Amino acid sequence: MDLEVPDYAYMFGFLQADGHLSKGTGQKGRVTVELSARDVGILHEFQRLTPYNSNISGRTRSTNFAASHTSAIWTLCALEARTKLNELGLPYGPKSRTITPPRVPFSQRDYLRGVIDADGSVGFTAKGFPFVSLTTASAAIGAYLCFYAGRITGVERSLKRNARDGVFNILYTKEAAQKLGAHLYYPDCLSLDRKRTAAESLHTWTRPAGMRVAPDRRRWTPSEDRLLLALNNDAAAAEELGRTEKSCYVRLWRLRTVKTPLPAGA
Missing domain, CATH: 3.10.28.10 (Homing endonucleases)
Structure with missing residues (x-):
């Protein structure tokens, strides 16, 4: 094989x-x-x-x-x-929790299409937005999809287990779903017929005029966290880091209450 x-x-x-x-x-x-x-x-x-x-x-x-x-x-x-x-x-x-991507060379998009055909969904949300999603209990599989799909779509996703059943629900919508669906479900690929048909239909959606494109969320880096803790002032940190005071306030609160792990050296 x-x-x-x-x-x-x-x-x-x-x-x-x-x-x-x-x-x-x-x-x-x-x-x-x-x-x-x-x-x-x-x-x-x-x-x-x-x-x-x-x-x-x-x-x-x-x-x-x-x-x-x-x-x-x-x-x-x-x-x-x-x-x-x-x-x-x-x-x-x-x-379900122990599977990992292969440790030998493999065709990446075909492997992920198999995983999504088995444990994922492709289609349109109740609001009519295109989506591609995966539900998995494996942290390794979830992390690999986030890494791979990030390269294809330019959209970052973070992993967090669902509090109810302990699984990861990874979702891509709108243009990101269109890009990912077109990449994974290419012409004549081996796949479930119904999911390939759904993936092929994703391109029919067009963003309505006036619908705002949400900017990519800017992730906090360890060096920013250290500076924020050193300044201990959300207004000063906002000016220094080029962020909003609100985001600095929330991040500082999370660091102080250890809801977010402290950066090394803090």
Whole structure:
């Protein structure tokens, strides 16, 4: 499985996010992916890409969201395949917090498209704004998306776990979503049909006349924090740093109450 090949990079990202690698007795075990039956096409693609015997089955059951839900399940049992996937970074058992981007060379945008197809969303908000989002429990995956998407869109995102369930919700909207969607979902790429269609529709949005473009948030640096603490005066710091008094006041309060870690040497 060469992760520099776009289709395999996509497949591996998808398996990390939505697959399950389990061990049985002895050398037994399996890789499984269970999706809604509407997405069975991508499982056939995985079957095509895998040079080992695998099968696709279906089942219908009741869930918390529907009285009757039909799903498709792809199953791969070959020991050699399982060993390779595990070596590349697909852990056995629970993995949502422990998965990381591959440590071997890989096709980055195809890998991230696989992760987003499995655990993300693409489309329009209730207000009609284009968006691309990812929900993940893995700090490494979240940080990598923020780093990569920042290079593509010019928009910075910070990581913070949701207080309710401990996951990261990373969201890009408007022009940033258009740029990221067009980059990840390029023509003829391997992807879920419905998400590729949604990504292709993002370009139809145009910023309404008069809608303000929010400036990029200027992040505080350790040297600015040290100067702010040394001056201990939001008005003086605002003039020295070229920031507003309000932002200096809030930052100084956060530093004093240790809601923000103190910079080294402070």
